[in-house]
Amino acid sequence: MRAYLDILKDVLEHGERREDRTGVGTLSRFGYQMRYAMADGFPAVTTKRLVWKSMASELLWFVSGSDNINDLKTIYPHNRLWDGNYGDYLKRLGISENDGSMGRIYGAQWRRWDGGVDQLQEAIDLIRNDPGSRRIIVNAWNASEVRAQDVALPPCHSFFQFYVAGGKLSLHMYQRSADLFLGVPLNIASYALLLHMVARITDLAPGDFIHSLGDAHIYLNHVDAVRRQLARDPFPLPRLEIDDRGQSEIDDFRFDDFRLVDYQCHPAIRAEMAV
Numbered sequence: 545m546r547a548y549l550d551i552l553k554d555v556l557e558h559g560e561r562r563e564d565r566t567g568v569g570t571l572s573r574f575g576y577q578m579r580y581a582m583a584d585g586f587p588a589v590t591t592k593r594l595v596w597k598s599m600a601s602e603l604l605w606f607v608s609g610s611d612n613i614n615d616l617k618t619i620y621p622h623n624r625l626w627d628g629n630y631g632d633y634l635k636r637l638g639i640s641e642n643d644g645s646m647g648r649i650y651g652a653q654w655r656r657w658d659g660g661v662d663q664l665q666e667a668i669d670l671i672r673n674d675p676g677s678r679r680i681i682v683n684a685w686n687a688s689e690v691r692a693q694d695v696a697l698p699p700c701h702s703f704f705q706f707y708v709a710g711g712k713l714s715l716h717m718y719q720r721s722a723d724l725f726l727g728v729p730l731n732i733a734s735y736a737l738l739l740h741m742v743a744r745i746t747d748l749a750p751g752d753f754i755h756s757l758g759d760a761h762i763y764l765n766h767v768d769a770v771r772r773q774l775a776r777d778p779f780p781l782p783r784l785e786i787d788d789r790g791q792s793e794i795d796d797f798r799f800d801d802f803r804l805v806d807y808q809c810h811p812a813i814r815a816e817m818a819v
Contacts, residue, residue, distance in 0.1 A: 545587055545588075545589055545590060545591070545732075545778055545781070546778065547578040547579065547580070548578060548587075548589070548728065548729070548732065549591065549773075549774065549778065551576050551578065551724065551757070551760060552724050552725070552762070552770060552773070552774060553774055554573065555571055555572065555573050555724060555760055555761065555762050556571065556762060556767070556770055556771070556774070558573060559571030559572050559573050559761070559762060560572055560573065561764075562761070564761070564818075566763075566818040566819060568763045568764055568765055568818040569763070569764040570761035570762060570763055570764060571761060571762045571764070571767070572759055572760065572761040572762075573760055573761075574758060574759055574760070575757070575758065575760075576756070576757040576760050577754065577755065577756045577757070578732075578754070578755045578757075579752055579753070579754050579755075580732065580736065580752065580753045580754075580755070581751070581752050582736065582739065582740070582749075582750040582751060582752065582753070584781060585780065585781025585782060585783055586733075586736060586781055586782050586783055586784040586804060587732050587733065587736050587753065587781065588729075588733055588781065588782055588804060588807060588809075589729040589732075589733075589809070590778045590779040590780075590781070590807075590808060590809045590810065591773045591774075591776040591777075591778050591809070591810050592729075592773055592776075592809065592810055592811070592812055592813045593809050593810070593811060593812040594729060594730070594733055594807075594809065595625075595730070596733075596804060596807075597620050597622070597623070597799075598620065598622070598623045598624070598625050598730075599730045599733050599734050599737070600620075600737060600799060600802050601616060601619040601620035601623050601799055602616065602623060602625055602626075602730075602734065603734045603737055603738060604619055604797065604798075604799060605619055605651060606650045606651040606654060607651065607654070607655075607664065607738075607741075607794055607795065607797070608651055608655075608795070609651045609652060609654065609655030609656055609662075610651050610652075611645055611646055611647060611648065611649055611651060611652040612643070612644040612645050612646065613626055613627075613630050613644045613646055614643075614644035615644075619799055620799060625730075626646065626696070628817055628819040629646070629696045629697045629819060630644075630646055630696055631819075632696070632819050633646060633647065633695075633696035633697075636692045636693065637693065646695070646696040647689075647693075647694050647695035647696055648686065648689040648694055648695045649695055649696060649697065649699070650684050650699055650701075653683070653684045653685075653686055653689075653699065654682055654684065657683075657686065658686070663681075663682045663683065664682055664794060665794070667680045667681065667682050667706055667742075668742060668745065668746065668793075668794060670706075671706055671708060671713065671742065671746045671748070672746055675708035676708070680705060680706040680707070680708075681703070681704070681705045681706075682703070682704050682705075683702070683703050684699035684701065684702050684703065685698070685699050685702035685703060685720070699720075700719055700720060700721040700722070700723075700727070700731075701717055701718075701719045701720075701731055701735070702718060702719065702720050703717070703718045704716060704717040704718070704735065705717075706742070707751075708748065709751075710751075711748060711749055712743075712748060712749045712750070712751030712752075713739065713742060713743040713746060713748040713749070713750060713751055714739070714751035714752040714753070714754065715735060715738065715739040715742075715752075715753050715754070716753075716754040716755075716756065717731075717735050717753070717754070717755055717756070718756045718758070719731060719755065719756065719757050719758060720758045720759065721758065721759050721761075722757040722758070722759065722760045722761065723761065723763065723817075723818070724760055724761060724762050724770075725762055725763070725766040725769060725770050725773070725815060726766070726815060726817055728757075728760075731755070732753070732755060735753055735755070736750075736753045736784075737784070737802065739751075739753055740784055740786060741786070741794065741797055742794065744786060744791060745791060745792055745793060745794060745796070763815075763818050765815070765816060765818070766815045769813045769814070769815045772813055773813055776810045779808040779809060779810075780806075780808070782804045782805055782806045782807035782808070783804070783805050783806060784802065784803075784804060784805075785802075785803050785804075785805050786801055786802055787800075787801045787802075789801065
């Protein structure tokens with residue numbers, strides 16, 4: 545995770561102060577790329593505690609294609625990652641409650657683009673049947689469905705591509721907006737986990753996760769927390785184990801299939817999410 549910590553330090557020291565839609569303000573720089581080899585261990589942040597259960601349940605929620613926060617709570621009742629965005633969405637709609645629908649968020653775009661295209665399944669089919677394709681792509685940024693009334697949060701991690709070579713599967717994700725302290729450690733772990741899942745069902749070894757960032761920022765109310773984190777020395781990376789239940793499709797995975805082994809980390813550092 546040294547690549548992540550180096551970017552965190554660079555933005556803290558050299559970021560431009562900018563206003564943002566939340567009103568909190570940020571230190572920001574534009575354009576970074578990180579590479580994580582799965583052979584080196586699972587890229588879980590160790591300079592603070594990764595909220596593993598919240599991250600894994602959120603990913604399974606995306607994979608399911610759901611647009612409803614109640615389905616996320618069914619997977620893991622204590623997941624609060626989307627509570628703030630859901631409340632803000634209801635406020636923008638001018639209502640106090642609905643059935644839990646959050647609009648056209650990640651899962652809806654991955655599995656039901658324009659109401660019908662299952663992009664994730666089509667990508668998996670290409671990995672299996674045409675692994676040399678340069679079109680193994682899943683796009684979450686649907687320009688016609690990112691308005692305030694369309695979605696609780698326009699996709700931040702907006703586009704990803706798979707690549708097969710030498711019996712290994714790699715994944716490259718572009719993130720338009722990157723909350724470095726709170727969000728990015730979850731994004732790294734989430735897409736690394738997705739890479740392992742797809743590699744498992746396509747009989748490939750997990751290769752590299754490449755993470756490209758557009759607007760990489762530290763919220764001003766996170767600066768002290770970032771300094772605390774950067775003062776800590778990272779521990780060795782853990783490894784991921786996935787229970788083998790004969791999973792053959794992406795929808796076969798369950799919440800309790802995954803566990804981190806030998807995960808050693810520093811204590812959690814609390815910070816408020818900007819909404």
